[in-house]
Amino acid sequence: MQRILLHLDTDPLPSSFDRIVAIDAGADRVLSYGGVAPENVEPLVHGAIFTRAPDELRHTAIFIGGSDAAAGEALFEKVRGTFFGPLRVSVMLDSNGSNTTAAAAVLAAAKHMELSGAEALVLGGTGPVGQRAAQLLARQGAKVRLASRSIDRAQAACERIAEFVRSSPGAAPPRITPCENGDPGALEGVALIVAAGAPGVELLSAEELRSIETLQVAIDLNALPPAGLAGIAATDKAQDEGRVVRYGAIGVGGAKMKIHRAAIKKLFKSNDRLLDAEAIFEIGERL
Numbered sequence: 001m002q003r004i005l006l007h008l009d010t011d012p013l014p015s016s017f018d019r020i021v022a023i024d025a026g027a028d029r030v031l032s033y034g035g036v037a038p039e040n041v042e043p044l045v046h047g048a049i050f051t052r053a054p055d056e057l058r059h060t061a062i063f064i065g066g067s068d069a070a071a072g073e074a075l076f077e078k079v080r081g082t083f084f085g086p087l088r089v090s091v092m093l094d095s096n097g098s099n100t101t102a103a104a105a106v107l108a109a110a111k112h113m114e115l116s117g118a119e120a121l122v123l124g125g126t127g128p129v130g131q132r133a134a135q136l137l138a139r140q141g142a143k144v145r146l147a148s149r150s151i152d153r154a155q156a157a158c159e160r161i162a163e164f165v166r167s168s169p170g171a172a173p174p175r176i177t178p179c180e181n182g183d184p185g186a187l188e189g190v191a192l193i194v195a196a197g198a199p200g201v202e203l204l205s206a207e208e209l210r211s212i213e214t215l216q217v218a219i220d221l222n223a224l225p226p227a228g229l230a231g232i233a234a235t236d237k238a239q240d241e242g243r244v245v246r247y248g249a250i251g252v253g254g255a256k257m258k259i260h261r262a263a264i265k266k267l268f269k270s271n272d273r274l275l276d277a278e279a280i281f282e283i284g285e286r287l
Helices: 016-024 042-049 054-059 069-082 095-110 128-139 151-167 206-210 249-267 277-285
Strands: 004-009 029-033 060-065 090-093 119-123 143-148 175-180 192-195 217-220 239-241 244-247
Touching: 004 016, 004 042, 016 029, 016 060, 016 249, 042 060, 042 069, 054 060, 060 069, 060 095, 060 249, 069 090, 069 095, 090 249, 095 128, 095 192, 095 217, 095 249, 095 277, 119 128, 128 143, 128 151, 128 175, 128 192, 128 277, 143 151, 151 175, 249 277
Parallel strands: 004 029, 004 060, 060 090, 119 143, 119 192, 143 175, 192 217, 217 244
Antiparallel strands: 239 244
16 A cells, blocks of 8 residues: 655645655655645545545655744644544654754754753744754753843743643753843853754854853754854764864754654554654654
């Protein structure tokens, strides 16, 4: 029986990237739909769950993508709510690549330092990748500072992440605090920096990076010039510059792609997997 992936994209045009990765990961057919929202998704889900017997539904799965992470999360919840009894299929959420990218970045940092108790700064922390990176770091027990141009947006993001982490089984109490981009105090004692800001914005200069004596790992997830963290090349991968290990977007990208493909493969192992940021991170841990 063919493995069919229902690709639901919140953007008007479904992502060619997500479709190609799905095919490379083993999906036999990818049915892509654009402009999908909670109010119009139910017939698509019904088409996925009513066309095969319950013991055959592991051969069907759903991937949710698009550039708007909040819209993707709303769609994810609606899809989950449409299932009932044994009539369900596995679902993966990766709007804007945020979950797979954040997982790859946090796992890269974990190769070089102990995350539990570490002081971590996430720049561009209110964006989709920044929020997921902050969430995963907090879940690992890091003390996270989430930075944004707006302190109000940073505060709101911290509250959402803290609530999610507190609801996770076995999680330690989250330690996550908001700060503004450019606040010198945010750099004090930091061991890890993850820059997840928008392209074209330098978030820290090379001089500022050199001034952080406690810094162990610096990760810049912006692939376009100028770098978010000055002096880090997009291709840097575990580049050891004295005391600081550096990663660029392409350096993290290889692991992101492996995690993405492995997660797609997992969808077809059973019909009840729900792959959000936490589940995708766990897949990455096992690679």
